Amino acid sequence: xxxxxxxxxxxxxxxxxxxxxxxxxxxxxxxxxxxxxxxxxxxxxxxxxxxxxxxxxxxxxxxxxxxxxxxxxxxxxxxxxxxxxxxxxxxxxxxxxxxxxxxxxxxxxxxxxxxxxxxxxxxxxxxxxxxxxxxxxxxxxxxxxxxxxxxxxxxxxxxxxxxxxxxxxxxxxxxxxxxxxxxxxxxxxxxxxxxxxxxxxxxxx
Numbered sequence: 001x002x003x004x005x006x007x008x009x010x011x012x013x014x015x016x017x018x019x020x021x022x023x024x025x026x027x028x029x030x031x032x033x034x035x036x037x038x039x040x041x042x043x044x045x046x047x048x049x050x051x052x053x054x055x056x057x058x059x060x061x062x063x064x065x066x067x068x069x070x071x072x073x074x075x076x077x078x079x080x081x082x083x084x085x086x087x088x089x090x091x092x093x094x095x096x097x098x099x100x101x102x103x104x105x106x107x108x109x110x111x112x113x114x115x116x117x118x119x120x121x122x123x124x125x126x127x128x129x130x131x132x133x134x135x136x137x138x139x140x141x142x143x144x145x146x147x148x149x150x151x152x153x154x155x156x157x158x159x160x161x162x163x164x165x166x167x168x169x170x171x172x173x174x175x176x177x178x179x180x181x182x183x184x185x186x187x188x189x190x191x192x193x194x195x196x197x198x199x200x201x202x203x204x205x
Contacts, residue, residue, distance in 0.1 A: 007082060011089045016061075021054065024092060025099035035105075043098075050095055057084050094153050101146035107139040129202075140184060147181040 005011075014020035027047070029040050064077045072080070111132055151174055158170045 005082070005086050011082075011085045015085060015089050015092060018054070018058070021092070025096050025103075027095065027099040027102055029102060046095075046098075050091060053088055053091060057088050060084060090153075094150070097146050097149055097153075101143055101150070104139045104143035104146065108136060108143065111136040111139065140188065144181050144184050147177050147184075151177045151181070 014023075027043055029035055029043060060081060064081055068074070069077060154170060154174050154177070158167070158174075161167050161170050
């Protein structure tokens with residue numbers, strides 16, 4: 001139901017291994033300066049929620065394996081565990097997506113700063129400028145794709161949100177992220193490695 005699966009094969013085995021979970025990328029805003037002032041605290045709350053989910057599902061697995069339930073059959077407990085692990089898998093996917101999105105923003109910020117000293121109409125070091133421009137465009141495309149995936153996830157999750165205020169905040173977030181992705185996509189013309197890289201191209205970036 002709602003796109004969820006209780007089948008064991010639908011969740012990678014490393015999601016069930018706490019040591020493997022530690023290898024997943026961790027979202028961090030340490031290396032970027034362009035985020036809203038509330039972003040670090042919001043991300044910290046999200047990380048706290050993620051770790052609570054891990055603890056609760058670990059506890060659920062233990063209780064099912066050791067004690068069972070006098071109110072639920074083995075099949076019902078297996079279904080409950082399967083759905084819980086699949087939801088954790090989805091959370092892990094979105095957490096990794098956010099980590100990659102933050103990394104893309106950090107790369108874009110760093111690459112833009114590297115263009116600051118370029119002033120000539122036909123800058124020197126064309127090959128290096130071309131490589132940097134292509135890196136910028138890859139990061140930009142990655143960021144746009146991650147933004148659209150986050151928007152899709154928020155839309156799919158909105159049905160779980162209760163209360164007019166919370167629903168309004170979700171709709172506002174969707175509108176902001178959708179607008180950001182559209183602005184990034186529509187206002188930048190891809191260079192795709194074409195040379196020469198002139199100063200007008202750099203100012204466009």
